[in-house]
Amino acid sequence: MSRDNEIGLGQFAEQMLVNPAYLAAFERVKKNLFDEFEQSGILQKRKREAIHKKIQAVNAVQREIDQMVQRGKFLQQEENRREKLSTLKGL
Numbered sequence: 001m002s003r004d005n006e007i008g009l010g011q012f013a014e015q016m017l018v019n020p021a022y023l024a025a026f027e028r029v030k031k032n033l034f035d036e037f038e039q040s041g042i043l044q045k046r047k048r049e050a051i052h053k054k055i056q057a058v059n060a061v062q063r064e065i066d067q068m069v070q071r072g073k074f075l076q077q078e079e080n081r082r083e084k085l086s087t088l089k090g091l
Contacts, residue, residue: 003075010072013065029058 001009016022037051 003079006068007072007075007079010068010070010075013068013072016065017069026058026062030055033058 033051033055037048037055040047040051
């Protein structure tokens with residue numbers, strides 16, 4: 001993937017993280033999973049394991065979005081430095 005694409009994805013990911021609908025949806029999903037886990041019986045091992053895997057998947061998606069934001073910011077900063085150096089060399 002090109003640097004520009006990664007920067008763009010990072011910017012879109014950052015927009016997601018401040019989008020109230022996105023945040024509410026993620027919180028609702030997590031709450032529902034925790035509620036489902038709490039309501040399951042202690043002997044319902046398979047059900048609890050399935051819920052645990054879902055929680056892990058939700059967390060993995062959130063981590064990936066956070067990483068996309070951080071990578072995009074890092075690449076944008078690098079790009080800005082390169083442009084600045086290029087401008088200074090032209091003087």
